[in-house]
Amino acid sequence: MESHTKLIEVKYDDRIVRQFFMAMMVWAGAAFIFGVWAALELADWRVNANLQWFTFGRLRPLHTNSAIFAFAGNAIFAGIYYSTQRLLKTRMASDILSKLHFWGWQLIIVGAAITLPLGFTQSKEYAELEWPLDIAITLVWVIFAVNYFWTLSIRREKHIYVAIWFYISTILTVAMLHIVNSIEIPVAMFKSYPVWGGIQDALVQWWYGHNAVAFFLTTPFLGLMYYFLPKAVGRPVYSYRLSIVHFWALIFLYIWAGPHHLLNTALPEWAQTLGMVFSLMLWAPSWGGMINGLLTLRGAWDTLRTEPIVKFLVTAVTFYGMSTFEGPLLSIKSVSSLGHYTDWIIGHVHGGTLGWNGFLSFGMGYWLVPRLWKTELFSKKLAETHFWFGLFGILLYYIGMWASGITQGLMWRAFDGNGQLLYPDFVETVTRIVPLYWVRATGGTLYLTGYLIMVYNLYKTIKNSKGVANEVVMVPATMEDHSKVKDTGHRWLEGSGPVFSILALIAVAIGSIIEIYPTLNIHKYVPNNVTVAPYTPLEHLGRDIYIREGCYVCHSQMIRHLDFDVARFGSPSLLEESMYDRPFQWGSKRTGPDLARVGKKYPDLWHFKHMINPRDIVAQSIMPNYPWLAEQSVDFNVLRKRLSVMKMLGVPYSDDEVTRAAELAETQAKQIAEGLTSQGAPAGLEKKEIVALIAYLQCLGQKRGEKSVSISN
Amino acid sequence: MSENQDFDQVIKGHDYDGIEEFDNPLPGWWLVTFLGAIIFAFGYLYYYEMSSGPSQVVLLEESMQVLKSLKKSGPAMDEEKLAALATSDKLALGKTVFTGKCAACHGQNAEGLIGPNLTDKHAIHGTSARMDIFGIVVDGVLDKGMPPWKDALTPDELVNVVNYVHSLKGTFVANGKPVQGNEFQ
Numbered sequence: 001m002e003s004h005t006k007l008i009e010v011k012y013d014d015r016i017v018r019q020f021f022m023a024m025m026v027w028a029g030a031a032f033i034f035g036v037w038a039a040l041e042l043a044d045w046r047v048n049a050n051l052q053w054f055t056f057g058r059l060r061p062l063h064t065n066s067a068i069f070a071f072a073g074n075a076i077f078a079g080i081y082y083s084t085q086r087l088l089k090t091r092m093a094s095d096i097l098s099k100l101h102f103w104g105w106q107l108i109i110v111g112a113a114i115t116l117p118l119g120f121t122q123s124k125e126y127a128e129l130e131w132p133l134d135i136a137i138t139l140v141w142v143i144f145a146v147n148y149f150w151t152l153s154i155r156r157e158k159h160i161y162v163a164i165w166f167y168i169s170t171i172l173t174v175a176m177l178h179i180v181n182s183i184e185i186p187v188a189m190f191k192s193y194p195v196w197g198g199i200q201d202a203l204v205q206w207w208y209g210h211n212a213v214a215f216f217l218t219t220p221f222l223g224l225m226y227y228f229l230p231k232a233v234g235r236p237v238y239s240y241r242l243s244i245v246h247f248w249a250l251i252f253l254y255i256w257a258g259p260h261h262l263l264n265t266a267l268p269e270w271a272q273t274l275g276m277v278f279s280l281m282l283w284a285p286s287w288g289g290m291i292n293g294l295l296t297l298r299g300a301w302d303t304l305r306t307e308p309i310v311k312f313l314v315t316a317v318t319f320y321g322m323s324t325f326e327g328p329l330l331s332i333k334s335v336s337s338l339g340h341y342t343d344w345i346i347g348h349v350h351g352g353t354l355g356w357n358g359f360l361s362f363g364m365g366y367w368l369v370p371r372l373w374k375t376e377l378f379s380k381k382l383a384e385t386h387f388w389f390g391l392f393g394i395l396l397y398y399i400g401m402w403a404s405g406i407t408q409g410l411m412w413r414a415f416d417g418n419g420q421l422l423y424p425d426f427v428e429t430v431t432r433i434v435p436l437y438w439v440r441a442t443g444g445t446l447y448l449t450g451y452l453i454m455v456y457n458l459y460k461t462i463k464n465s466k467g468v469a470n471e472v473v474m475v476p477a478t479m480e481d482h483s484k485v486k487d488t489g490h491r492w493l494e495g496s497g498p499v500f501s502i503l504a505l506i507a508v509a510i511g512s513i514i515e516i517y518p519t520l521n522i523h524k525y526v527p528n529n530v531t532v533a534p535y536t537p538l539e540h541l542g543r544d545i546y547i548r549e550g551c552y553v554c555h556s557q558m559i560r561h562l563d564f565d566v567a568r569f570g571s572p573s574l575l576e577e578s579m580y581d582r583p584f585q586w587g588s589k590r591t592g593p594d595l596a597r598v599g600k601k602y603p604d605l606w607h608f609k610h611m612i613n614p615r616d617i618v619a620q621s622i623m624p625n626y627p628w629l630a631e632q633s634v635d636f637n638v639l640r641k642r643l644s645v646m647k648m649l650g651v652p653y654s655d656d657e658v659t660r661a662a663e664l665a666e667t668q669a670k671q672i673a674e675g676l677t678s679q680g681a682p683a684g685l686e687k688k689e690i691v692a693l694i695a696y697l698q699c700l701g702q703k704r705g706e707k708s709v710s711i712s713n
Numbered sequence: 714m715s716e717n718q719d720f721d722q723v724i725k726g727h728d729y730d731g732i733e734e735f736d737n738p739l740p741g742w743w744l745v746t747f748l749g750a751i752i753f754a755f756g757y758l759y760y761y762e763m764s765s766g767p768s769q770v771v772l773l774e775e776s777m778q779v780l781k782s783l784k785k786s787g788p789a790m791d792e793e794k795l796a797a798l799a800t801s802d803k804l805a806l807g808k809t810v811f812t813g814k815c816a817a818c819h820g821q822n823a824e825g826l827i828g829p830n831l832t833d834k835h836a837i838h839g840t841s842a843r844m845d846i847f848g849i850v851v852d853g854v855l856d857k858g859m860p861p862w863k864d865a866l867t868p869d870e871l872v873n874v875v876n877y878v879h880s881l882k883g884t885f886v887a888n889g890k891p892v893q894g895n896e897f898q
Contacts, residue, residue, distance in 0.1 A: 024718060069792055083730075083872055085731050086730040089730075100776065116867055134825050157729065159726075159729075161729035161732065163729075226732075227732070230732045231730075231731070231732065236723055236732070236733035236734055236735050237732065237733070237735065238729065238735055238736065238737055238739040239734075239735055239736075239738070239739065240734040240736060240737075241736070241737070241738060241739055242737070242739050242740075242743075243734070245739060249747070264769060268760070269762070269768055270762050272769075273757070273758055273761055273762050274758070277753075277754035277755075277757050277758050278754070278758075279750055280750045280753065280754055281747075281750045281754050282746035283746070283750055284743060284744075284746045284750055285747070287743065287746070291740060291743060295737075301854065310868045323739055326878075415780065415783070416867070417783065418783060418784060418867065419779075419780040419782070419783030419784045420784075420864055420865075420867065421782065421864070421865070423813070423866075424864070424865035424866075425813070541753075552760075554848075561769040561770060561772070561773040562773065563773065563776040563777055563779075566773065566777065567780065572773065600855065600858070601858070601860060602818075602827075602858045602860075603818075603827055603828075603857065603858030605827045606818065606827050616817075617817045617818075618817060619817075666871065679827070694867075
């Protein structure tokens with residue numbers, strides 16, 4: 001039959017690949033510069049130049065979003081569009097959808113780059129963007145999905161290759177994660193509240209956050225690895241069977257692991273335990289990918305010496321192996337008690353992003369550019385130089401953050417023989433690691449330098465190009481089946497796109513439902529005799545400022561069930577204390593101390609002075625100044641709408657409180673401002689943001705009460 | 714391995730844009746790791762969530778008991794014992810504690826800032842008696858934002874800083890905050 005197969009000419013759409021690739025290169029620069037900048041701000045607090053748009057709390061989301069969605073996102077799309085067309089032997093189904101995908105995605109990035117510095121944020125990590133951008137992401141992702149599955153349906157290769165399996169799981173799961181985590185109610189053009197509150201929000205957010213790593217930074221890149229690595233070394237993939245087992249195990253297990261971001265917290269323990277044990281089970285499936293990548297090189301190891309592309313790809317896979325060993329390790333409750341909230345986690349993440357995602361994208365780029373622009377790479381030597389700059393950069397970064405995280409983690413938990421904290425002043429544990437922040441910034445700068453060398457190298461390469469053209473190939477006119485035998489088992493599945501996709505969706509839905517569903521009724525976890533007062537209108541307004549400034553980036557509000565946390569910050573946080581919090585503010589990093597029980601710990605004037613210049617209170621503090629909080633005025637009139645949405649979501653406000661929200665806030669603000677002024681603060685603060693923020697800070701840890709249960713009735 | 718004829722066999726029909734696949738088995742050590750993790754996971758889940766494994770609340774209570782048992786309160790103090798410990802070298806140590814912990818609110822020279830001036834002859838709580846100061850430092854005055862220092866300072870540090878503060882009373886440093894509270898003798 002095969003000899004009679006009619007061949008037709010197909011022109012792949014390589015223009016879209018070039019576009020995504022160029023976008024990847026541009027946004028990579030932005031992501032790396034923001035990263036180095038943010039690193040310098042931690043090394044020296046003055047680096048934000050007292051500009052509110054670039055304080056660490058706003059810059060860090062800008063850095064993470066540009067690294068994940070702009071740099072890695074465009075890298076994924078470039079690789080997917082290139083490899084999918086060739087693996088399926090067809091042009092993308094719709095050029096228009098491809099274009100909409102490209103331009104839509106870039107517009108979202110521009111929107112993020114504008115709104116994040118302005119403080120428009122939901123404060124949910126890697127999902128900070130406000131609701132209009134969330135809707136745009138959904139639309140663009142649907143466009144991508146439609147284009148992709150349409151292409152899948154017109155493929156000329158019957159069986160779909162392992163890379164495509166990973167792409168399919170990516171497209172479906174990211175859609176599910178994004179939509180569920182972004183269910184929110186708008187209260188203004190760039191302000192919304194999630195429907196999830198407290199532990200629900202924490203669980204949904206980290207189900208999302210962890211699986212953004214899984215399905216945006218892992219599965220698509222594994223797909224890219226399965227295409228570009230065998231291509232680059234010209235060897236068959238080591239084991240088809242391993243591909244099958246590790247793919248299904250990976251996507252099924254990964255989705256459960258989110259609660260490992262919330263170990264020892266107020267999250268119900270069964271969820272914590274599931275998060276931990278599924279992370280441990282995930283280790284081997286992750287390494288399945290690494291093994292299949294590295295062993296594919298057997299017989300071609302010599303290319304590692306001579307080919308910079310292979311160096312990048314192999315190092316990427318190696319970092320993938322390291323990160324996916326470290327991840328399960330950190331998910332063990334006791335290891336988490338040391339590493340969580342510290343720079344160890346930051347180091348871990350960057351091993352993954354700089355090493356795995358970055359180097360794989362660079363390797364792919366060096367392979368793609370000469371092919372896409374029909375020319376030779378300008379300089380292999382410069383690519384080699386890029387590699388070494390990048391590698392040393394990552395190592396400095398990684399080792400610096402290990403040292404910093406473990407040092408600080410050990411200092412936090414150190415008790416003296418008297419059962420007292422050895423380092424009771426939080427700032428002592430910060431001062432100790434500041435030198436390592438310089439090491440980290442140096443590492444980042446090296447990595448950025450390597451990238452700039454790549455930019456120059458590719459610029460010279462493309463300049464030598466004598467014009468580009470879309471690759472034209474002869475492919476069978478109809479779907480081709482190489483095997484000529486009746487398919488059984490997994491092979492049959494590979495021949496059926498719809499069934500495969502549905503099974504992949506079921507695989508990721510199981511863990512999601514089992515973990516999230518039980519927390520939907522949050523009240524069943526709260527004891528009957530416990531009351532939790534909602535925030536006063538002014539406190540609520542202050543909380544919105546806390547969110548805007550990204551305080552959660554450096555301050556947790558979650559005292560864990562650990563003796564040293566309790567000794568330092570007070571009794572462990574209970575889940576009911578944050579049950580009305582939308583969004584939750586448990587945080588994930590303690591660059592500064594926990595704030596869950598900071599309320600009433602210091603006088604108002606302490607907070608006032610501390611916000612204006614933290615060093616007036618704590619000489620070694622590395623927190624930036626927030627002088628604009630005493631200059632900018634609040635609008636109390638927004639509160640009625642905001643509180644009415646809260647009430648609708650189940651926060652126990654009375655109708656009267658909602659109606660009179662502005663008035664109540666104004667009265668409370670006046671009281672606080674008068675108190676401040678009488679203590680020596682300037683007059684005229686009653687409408688300033690700082691007063692609302694102080695009201696919020698002073699109520700933290702003060703809201704839980706117990707009602708006496710009356711027996712006589 | 715290379716003698717094994719079943720090894721490194723390219724699977725027929727698996728050709729994707731030139732990429733082929735071997736039909737190699739799952740590495741044994743990998744499979745052992747995977748199954749080992751699964752067995753451990755279910756054992757752990759069973760012990761902690763369905764059997765007698767302690768909850769985090771119980772574990773926390775236990776370790777807080779241990780900390781409590783370590784706690785050696787300093788010897789019981791009275792006015793005379795405190796006074797006897799107010800030697801010049803110990804006052805110097807007290808000054809170091811003051812600069813590190815107290816100056817943020819009371820000023821570098823105890824002239825008063827967020828908290829009251831400690832160098833005048835007025836006190837908001839109690840008198841200038843060493844034991845009054847001791848009580849305030851140990852337990853704090855939560856209403857006024859004075860934190861308790863009993864867990865943040867060692868018994869010796871507490872004594873030294875109390876004596877140091879006592880030594881400042883009535884020295885009336887420059888730029889002092891206006892008096893607050895009641896005058897004492």
